[in-house]
Amino acid sequence: MRFFHRSKRGRQASEMERSGDIPLNDDLESNIKQLKKELGYSPDLVVRSFDLGKNSDFRVAVVYMEGIVDEKVLNQWVMKTLMIDSGEFDQKISKEEALELIKKSALSVGNVESHRSWNQMIDALLNGQAIVLGEGWSEAISGDTTGGETKPITEPQSQTVVRGPKDSFTETLQTNLGLIRRRLKTPNLWVENTNCGKISRTKVSMVYIKGLANEELLNTVRKRLEKIEIDGILESGYIEEFIQDKAWTPFPTVFSTERPDIVSGNLLEGRVAILVDNTPFALVVPTTFFQFFQSVEDYYQRFDIATFTRLIRYFSYLVSLVTPAIYIALTSFHPEMIPTPLLIKLIGQRKEIPFPALVEALAMEFSFEVIREAGVRAPRVLSGAVTIVGAIVLGETVVRAGLATPSMVIVVAITAIASFASASFPISISARLIRFLLMLLGAFFGLFGILLAMILLIAHMNTLYSFGTPYLAPFAPLIVNDQKDTLIRVPIWALYRRPKSIHPVQDTKVPEGKRHLTKRRKGRRPR
Amino acid sequence: MSKILHWLCIASILFLLTGCWNYRELDDWSVVTAMGVDKGEKGKRYRVSYQVVNSGSLAGGGGQSGRGTGTRGTPTVTYSSTGDNLYETIVNTNLKAPRKLFFAHQRLLLIGESVAREGIEHLLDRLERDEHGRLNIIVMVVRDGQAESLINFLSPLERISAYSLSETLKVAEQFTGMNWVTDLSEVINDLSSKGKEPLVSGVKLIGDQQMGDQQTNIQESRLSARTELNGVAMFKKGKLVRWLEGERARGVAFILNRLQGTLLTLGCDGSEKETVGIYLNRFTTKRSIRVRKNKPVIRIDVNSEGSIGEMDCPLNLEDPRQIERLQQKSNQKIKKDIREAIKTAQKSKSDIFGFGELLHQQDPQTWRSLKKDWPRHFAKARIEIKVHTFIRLTGMRINTYPNPR
Amino acid sequence: MESAKITPMQWFCLIFLFELGSSIVVGLGLEAKQDAWIAILLAMIGGLILYGVFGSLHRHYPDLTLTGYIRCILGNILGWPLGLVYIVYFIYIGSRVLRDISTLLTTAWLDRTPLVVIHMMLILSMAYILYHGPKVLAKTNQIYFYVYVFSLLLSIALIVASGLIRLDFLLPVGEDWGLILSTAYPMVYTFPFGETIVFTMMLPYLKNPRSGLKIGWLAIIISGLFISLLSAIDISVTGAHIASRSPFPLMSTMTKVNIKDFIQRVDMLTIMILVIGGFFKIVIFYFAAVLGTADLFRIKDRGRLLLPIGIIFVFLAMMISSSLSEHLKQGLEIVPRYLHLPLQTGIPLLLLGVSWIKRRMGRSQHPRP
Incomplete structure (x- = not known):
């Protein structure tokens, strides 16, 4: 594992902050005292000092942070080996020899390292490693005992599927990496770690497949991760805002997911994933607008059905974007475009409404947003009540009181349902903001205003890039190959090329010569 | 970034300046479904009647609420005005009607026989010129009578009589072959072509002429006043010259x-x-x-x-x-x-x-x-x-x- | 990352939308009555040749825009003012299209909205696109190319499905060849085919000039076929009489769409075709004017030119004419003859001739690459 491959860089940045990096003292007592002082006599710092071996006065101390170490590992493989199994220490040996011995054989946990600098040691300690200090050593030995209480792997909450794996990322980085590695058993799955956040010192891993991901892309990601200057990273959202190409846009330019299979699939296409400790959401770059509409289930289902459902998702996004605006535009600018019977009905309904259509629409949409927000934020126990009040107030009473037309309620409902249908949450939020803008334009200029706004919207999306990939690729610019997996999805065997929009190093999945085999096999019955 | 803000400022000023010029509520419109042209009186050239939908009487379907239960009135209301051209009558109608007439949903143009005999050459210009004008308005000539009486007519099966008439004509076209649909663009094309004269189906109000616009008329199973398609009007140089009957x-x-x-x-x-x-x-x-x-x-x-x-x-x-x-x-x-x-x-x-x-x-x-x-x-x-x-x-x-x- | 280059496909889309833009809306070549479609096809041939002239000029000066090589060929004293004339010309033609679009919008839908507001809305949106450079313009154009072609094909499908096509309206074919020719040249030839001269300002942005030029021909052919087809449809639906009297024949045609009383009132498609086409036509004139000004006055930051030139567009389009009739009269009689012909055909031919002579004499500073 290459977990700490790049960790030095993060450290160097912080060295300036602390009162200079000082080497370790060779006096055990003063080391311990200093350590306690540095951590503010925190009660979760456990110091266990004892004599090594039998009849020995060679004192060592094991130091660790309670709660973030795996107690079992610690007891079994650190404490026990040092205190009981250390038969080799029967003979009197020099301190230096003891150090070598402990490093080499006595500590039977993984990832044993020695630290000479004070800061290195504290970093290791705070990462959940057990530190062994010895009398007369100017060196500390750390063993990997990272662990502690973590949440088990659960079903994904936000990206659910009917068919497909039911595991999702947890808050532990190691577990998450394991979930990916379990799917991609290749030595080319490379992980680069850095620490972000001056205070939080959060571990951030950049994951990619060597030989697939574009070098230029990797450098960009590295550079942007390094540039992050903040005190603490609590969620991958922090990282997202730092590394995205453009801040002033309602559209997400970094893809986030809680599903390891989505991450693995993206890695296979040559993208880079960024995993952040304590976050069950992984970031994937580069992304395009269309990626947000691709549910992972599209690849687990038959391709024709997948195409159909995918088209429905695009359609419902459009619906959730423009329906209220078009309703306003049609009723207040272009009644000639409404079929006659419907128009007569609408006029009849509108007759007794005291507000103009625009006000009515804005109020209804706004109150729906309020109800939605209340439904999300309210404690679980209350959310039922919120829904009931919302449904009754919006759906029934308002209409009965003659404050809104039934057709407006239908429009709001269609918009709401449609906005839930998109595969990815961030993209459906973007529609919420734009919708209000479109409604205003629709009320000022009718369809002309809406159309103009849509042109501007597309132009705006065309100014966006996600790590060098145009946001509206593969439509602008047109990439014919990528059309196989954008609006539609062709059968998996026909998808033998990786998306060109992200410039993978190898763009074919199946070698040229064998492609016809996969196709032909499809035609035959299995024997 | 400051430049973008610059643009945004201009855009927002533009927004503040806008006064929703063309913004009109739906209930500011009166939907005209049919228009009847008759000879005018008192020196005016035309008397035009507009059949306007009474949306309150029609929209209540589905029992959306119990309010407004009182009398809902007839499904259509007629406004008539005189004027020297069609547009004048439209404008004059607004002396009588509370809302602006809206022609995008007009289905029917009825021309009284007397007007047709005098000539319809440039009568249709207004309909074509209107920004909401449709070229597929069905044209008919009212035989032996005033177009207004048919505009007033209340029909039983289709609640809007303009629809009733246009549907009758379509069915007749399909089954009898003795009448057929002629729409505005066809009439205009024929009028403006040297080598073709228009033909327009005729319609007639029969029975008790006085009963046609009464609500009681449609409460009987045998209507005292009814409409009937009758003959096809033959034009020459924009004037009705004779009627073609049945098999002819x-x-x-x-x-x-x-x-x-x-x-x-x-x-x-x-x-x-x-x-x-x-x-x-x-x-x-x-x-x-x-x-x-x-x-x-x-x-x-x-x-x-x-x-x-x-x-x-x-x-x-x-x-x-x-x-x-x-x-x-x-x-x-x-x-x-x-x-x-x-x-x-x-x-x-x-x-x-x-x-x-x-x-x-x-x-x-x-x-x-x-x-x-x-x-x-x-x-x-x-x-x-x-x-x-x-x-x-x-x-x-x-x-x-x-x-x- | 942002190397302002336009791919051949995007070049195709730009030309296609530009050509169709306002021409299918205002009804082209209807002076030739039912033979309008022939006139359009005839004019297209001239357009193809003219595009070849632009292409060969570009081949001699691959890095320069029209305003650039004018000065190379004719020298600074003659070339600079001529370049200025072209800038004014682009602004003028662009404002005419702007006026076309806003006039139709106000007659058909927004009768109470002041022209200046519509102009400002359009120009501001275009300025936003141009502010982000030719790449964003090309990509946005590309997306709307799909939308546009989709709406066009859908409209045609709806018209055909409504059974509105009466092919006998197109008879007799070739009734008056004199009339057809005089409609095609100079009317239809200069608008929209000759207007491709504006693309000489953008040719240096083309990624792959060799195939790009070829694809431009293809774009002109296909757009010519489309314009011809649509004018044939307009005539065969409403008849040449109504179509030629309508300032906006496509709209009249679309109002007739009715499939079993179920699909009708599809004006939304008309409004889309009108606004998208017009928008992407004007934006190219706007861009050409900005490029030319930046070139002539040696201004590095094009963004600073956007607002001033945009304001000229807005007000020029307002003042260009006082009424629709005046506007049409100018557009049909004066502009093609006295503005389009010399500037679209005359001067490019002159430039080609002079540069040929110069190269022949061996004094050319820009030898053939």
């Missing part, structure tokens, strides 16, 4: 290739009382025209197909020769219809069939020389008619049931 109108439809279905009733052998009804439902008409010695020769080829719809005489239809004889008879009948239609048109020198236009299309050179005096040339044109009728089916029975007496 059908002859025109044959020539114009506008038939969708019609019934031929033929007498049986020997007896006039007993008849065979042949329903024709597939037609193709090929027309050609050429000029021989300065005299147009018109050739009309009609192919029609149909089946036996009713037979109340004991013909043996198992015998193909009988079918053949029926086909011959049908041919004669159709030929007669067509000939009479053309004769009528020739008599009044009105080329309602567009043979002039056809000549223009087929032989523009000759047309240029005949164009000036086309009605006269048309009147003396020679006609050749060929008809082929095929009776393909006999319905669910072959022969009729035997009569033992």
